[in-house]
Amino acid sequence: MPHLQFEINKKVAKETKENFVIEIRECFSEVMDTGTDHIAVSIREYDKYSLSIGRADFKDDICLMNLDIREGRTIEKRRELALRFMDIVKNNFGIIQKNQYLTFTEHKGEDFHLVEKYLASWESGEDPLV
Template sequence: MPHLKFEINKKVSDDIKKEFILKIEDAFSEVMDTDKGHIAISINEVGKYDISIGRAVDGDDICLMSLDIRHGRTIEQRRELALRFMAIVNELFKVDNRNQYLTYTKHDGEDFHLIERYLPSWTLNEDFLA
C-alpha cells in the first residue's frame, strides 16, 4: 500500500488536485504493476518559505515527494516512476523540474495495513487483497 506524499509551497485548485491524483494513480499502477485500490496520496500545501531545496531561486515554487513503497521494485521502475511523477508535477502544479526532489522509502509488505489485512510483499501480477 504505497503512501505517496507531495509537499508544495503554493496553493492549487481542487480541480487540479483531482486531475493530479488520477494521473499519479495511473502512473503508479502502470509502472509498478499493481492495482489502484490501495494507493494512498497526500498533497500538503505549505507556505512559500516552509520548504526549501538548495538549488531553487528565492521565491520559486518547490515540490518535495516522499514515496513509501513495498520492497521488490527495480531501480528501473523507481527511476521511471520518479520521472513520470516529476513530469506530472511540472505539468499540473507548474513546478520547474529543477525544483523537485523525490525520495523512496521501502518497506516490507507487513508494514502496510488496510482494515481487511496487512499486505504481503510485492509480487508481479499481484492481487493485494488475496
C-alpha cells in the same frame, strides 16, 4: 499500500488536485505493476517560503516527494516512476523538474495495513486486496 506524499509551496485548485491524484495513481499502477485501490496520496500545501531546495531560489515553486513503497522494485522501475511523477507535478502544479526532489522509502509488505488485512510482499501483476 504505497503512501505517496507531495509537499508543495503553493495553493492549487480542488480540480487540479483531483486530476493530479488520478494521474499519480494510474502512473504508479502502470509502472509498478499493481492495482490502484490500495494507493494513498497526500498533498500538503505550504506557504511560499516554507519549503526549499538548495539549488532553487527561495521565491521558486518547490515540490518535495516522499514515496513509501513495498520493497522489490528495481532501480530502473523506481527511476522511471520518479521521472514520470516529476512530469505529472510539472504539468499539474507548474513546478519545474529541477525544483523537485523525490525520496523512496521501502518497506516489507507487512508494514502496510488496511482494515481487511496487511499486504503481502510485492509480486508482479498483483492486486494486493484480492
